[in-house]
Amino acid sequence: MTATLIVLLIIVALIGVSLALGRTSREAQAVRDDEFVELDGSWIRYRVTGQGPPVLLVHGLLSSSRIWEPLAKRLSGQFTVYSLDLRGFGESDKPLTGYGVRHGSRVLYAFCSHFRLNNAAIVGHDVGGDMVVKLAADHPEFARSVTLVAVPANEDQMDLPTSLWLATLPVIGPLFYVIGQYADFVRKLWLKPFVSDKRDLPEELMEDAAASVPAALRSTFNTVRREISRERVARQARHLQAPVLVLAGEEDQIVDPQAAEVWAGSAPRSEVAILEGCGHLPMSELPEEFSSRLLTFLAGNESGHSRRSSRAPREEASSGMPREVRDPRESGQDSRGIDGLEPDEEASAAETAEPPPRVSRGPVGRGGRLRRAGAARREEDDTGEMGYVPEKNESQEEEQARKQEESREEGPEGRQEAKPAVEPGEDPDSTRRVERQDGGGRPGGEDIIPELPDDLFRWSDVRKGRRRGRGEENGGGRESGERGD
Template sequence: MRPSGNAVPAARRPLAALDEPVRVEYRTVHGYRRAFLRAGSGPVLLLVHGIGDSADTWRDLIPVLARDHTVIAPDLLGHGRSDKPRADYSVAAYANAMRDLLGILDVDRVTLVGHSLGGGVAMQFAYQYPERVERLVLVSTGGVGRDVNPVLRLVSLPYMDQLMHLLRLPTTKVVGRVGAAAVRRLPLDLGYDVDDLLRIFEALPDAQSRSAVTRTLRAVVDWRGQVVTMLDRCYLARAVPTLLVWGRHDTIVPVDHAFVAHAAMPGSRLEVFEGSGHFPHHCEPARFLGVLQEFLAATQPAGHDTDAWRRLLRYGRGDGATDAGAHLADQALAQSHRTAT
């Protein structure tokens, strides 16, 4: 029996004492209701999910993290329990929304943990509001290079909303589940991600939800691949402790992007999970928690130096990256013609 909603499959949950209640809360921001999970006390972790997902992707990790931190995990606008208006679903708009929610909650500084699209939102937040960022944790993040799963390119095309509606028909859903079961038995990388991808798709209950997700996707992906990149400005985060986590078998954003991002961010730490796909926090939750907790304990929150920030803006990347790393990042950047704003 499959779990309902966006819950992490039971077999993949970490063994953790659920000693901290996780609350669903709501705030209205600019006239739209935003949902978020909150638990714990202490330094703040802001957990940001990916396209089509919700804060529930983190639900089984939150009680452990909340032992030492205040954990806030929002449903992005257009996702989960948050409102789904016809609105701006760009990465920059999501970063602004995170700022506004934190302002309402009286939170000044955070460690950002972003998965997939959420990683792009985390980097954009760090670019727009560097004085508010203590650390960055980017999990299978988007916004590195053009390559992305061809299915996402297809969904970004016009009129795909109608096809997504057809895929919601009962007969088609049954065929999809049977196909997913077959994929799990084959020695394919897709087997690592198929359960989560099916979970996300089945959690889109109506046309409004599907429209919001496709609008979000089209803000970052077109038929040629990803259309935004963090590579041209990620050097600005060189003073921020940064952890990159990727699954070796990621079928959505290839693991090659992990090495490009690592090369472009001098001082970052890279962890590649050999037994994971696009959702390492689901495939290997105990290891993910261990790596994240060790990183949080071993690093000090970044302090923002306005003068140093201005110098970086004036003179660019400078000599922080190795020659090989800079060349690798420059090659990837040359393949991306548009950048985040």
């Protein structure tokens, strides 16, 4: 009995500790103006290097901007490379809430607005790629091109190792995460499936995995799975104006490589590359091949960047886009929500956000459906709110007016004059009878209604006499009555 009670007390104590750990948050330390910027109420760590057209790098789950350092050095010779630590990871603030695709895209919007990154080449890894898709779909002026690296398209394509999945559970999950924070061998169990060869596991990722908080991992994983369910974000990729490069590792155990086919079938202008012998981190496992493919893709879109950059000032002036934003709530910005999520927040977002313009993604076929060459399946036409108003047939109106003008010019010689509708002595009720003109029926001149007899509506003399007699009697009575009065 005593042993059972001790076990129960231990279990209760562990649950209490786990709940307390799940409510922990952490603020950024040693904030400096040249390294941190306050966006959407959180301090965000960022890095800038190089000079040239802008490139924005967005990391994924459990990592930080340090995962991009080798690629940033390679790109800095031709581009200005921006990278940031998303909320909850790296050196940025780690609050209890504010995670997922929608909140992440708001941070990216504020970041791009603050640094004026119009027509930037945006690269997103893992769940950061979903945030990039939503940003580019809602605000196409920011994206010159989009690169998706091992990005899940629905919840079934996203998985975690069992040891890491335990840290995402409610109640007991925070306890498993804290154990991994202090035990290196546990973190290695977490991250070993991220690469096809454990020797390619970057030390920076080991450190970043321990730098987060339980709420950030659990909320990000669970919220993103809910937001991308039934390919909600992938459907928004149909609105992308920018070209899309989809990269996936053939041996990826975290995100199913088949997700690349979903993105290719949704994005209007896309190309896919499957990297052989690569896992979930191609930027670390195959740095040379990855950077070469990315550079080739970015160089191919430089001509499009030069053409679009000349239109950027006019687009910004017409849309009223703020030039510099530290907190997107001050500018009234809020991205459009994902279908079916938090209707109260979606309503407030719809009042402040400017919806992206409808985009024609290819030739329009019959029925108003948009078709894309090489698509694996037909896309559904999701522009149902766009009403169609038929135009007036001006040729028919002109033809009718011309015929009326000719009939008036012909006069009595060209057509038969209509007979008076009422003849002397007829009852007024017969005034509704109108005789048809010759040729007014069928095209051949044959009248549909036969000729009616002239005396059809005439009253007989006897009937008329009776009506006159009644009228005289009534009139005489009235006169005599008036005299009597």
